[in-house]
Amino acid sequence: LAKTTQPISMDSYEGQEVNITCSHNNIATNDYITWYQQFPSQGPRFIIQGYKTKVTNEVASLFIPADRKSSTLSLPRVSLSDTAVYYCLVGPVNTGFQKLVFGTGTRLLVSP
Amino acid sequence: GAVVSQHPSRVICKSGTSVKIECRSLDFQATTMFWYRQFPKKSLMLMATSNEGSKATYEQGVEKDKFLINHASLTLSTLTVTSAHPEDSSFYICSARAGQQGSGNTIYFGEGSWLTVV
Numbered sequence: 001l002a003k004t005t006q007p008i009s010m011d012s013y014e015g016q017e018v019n020i021t022c023s024h025n026n027i028a029t030n031d032y033i034t035w036y037q038q039f040p041s042q043g044p045r046f047i048i049q050g051y052k053t054k055v056t057n058e059v060a061s062l063f064i065p066a067d068r069k070s071s072t073l074s075l076p077r078v079s080l081s082d083t084a085v086y087y088c089l090v091g092p093v094n095t096g097f098q099k100l101v102f103g104t105g106t107r108l109l110v111s112p
Numbered sequence: 113g114a115v116v117s118q119h120p121s122r123v124i125c126k127s128g129t130s131v132k133i134e135c136r137s138l139d140f141q142a143t144t145m146f147w148y149r150q151f152p153k154k155s156l157m158l159m160a161t162s163n164e165g166s167k168a169t170y171e172q173g174v175e176k177d178k179f180l181i182n183h184a185s186l187t188l189s190t191l192t193v194t195s196a197h198p199e200d201s202s203f204y205i206c207s208a209r210a211g212q213q214g215s216g217n218t219i220y221f222g223e224g225s226w227l228t229v230v
Contacts, residue, residue: 034218034219036221041203041224041226042223042224043116043118043205043206043207043221043222043223043224044156044205044207044221045221046218046219046220046221049218087155087156100146100158100207100219101158102148102155102156102157102158103155104155105155
């Protein structure tokens with residue numbers, strides 16, 4: 001399983017755009033990149049998943065360069081409620097099972 | 113999206129007793145579920161992979177006789193902490209993969225269960 005590296009923490013203010021970058025130099029051909037958000041005392045919540053280029057949904061965008069050795073989660077106009085830990089995970093997505101191993105995650109603090 | 117439910121959300125038990133935590137996939141079938149534990153301000157640590165109809169696969173360092181996992185149906189996996197001790201107090205989280213019938217090949221997590229052993 002590809003190892004991921006993220007910043008331990010980030011600070012932002014309400015209304016700003018936040019970009020969290022994850023490095024995964026050993027990503028395999030059949031690996032997908034998935035981001036999760038976790039609030040204290042809750043299970044992780046799926047945010048977005050992608051394989052290459054750009055993926056956008058109602059809450060975030062995921063940018064993946066051509067070499068796929070990194071990815072950037074972009075949160076537009078964050079609010080206080082976006083304060084959470086964000087995990088980047090890399091693993092195969094196929095007809096078999098997918099075992100996710102969590103790294104340290106990025107603790108995002110959004111201030112007024 | 114797909115929903116995974118855990119029960120109970122919080123449980124307190126006496127040292128030496130056993131406690132069972134349930135994990136259900138509510139709107140999809142999950143042949144594989146995963147169990148994690150998490151200490152405060154730490155990341156999730158994978159404990160075991162639960163396979164429907166077969167034995168669970170445990171990660172290195174996890175005692176299979178202490179953390180019993182049963183995956184009796186396509187929508188239910190249980191984790192039983194046997195002879196619990198205070199050091200077993202932790203946040204336990206399960207997850208399940210939603211296959212093609214669900215929301216794509218994505219893993220969804222339960223709400224987590226706080227276990228306190230006194």
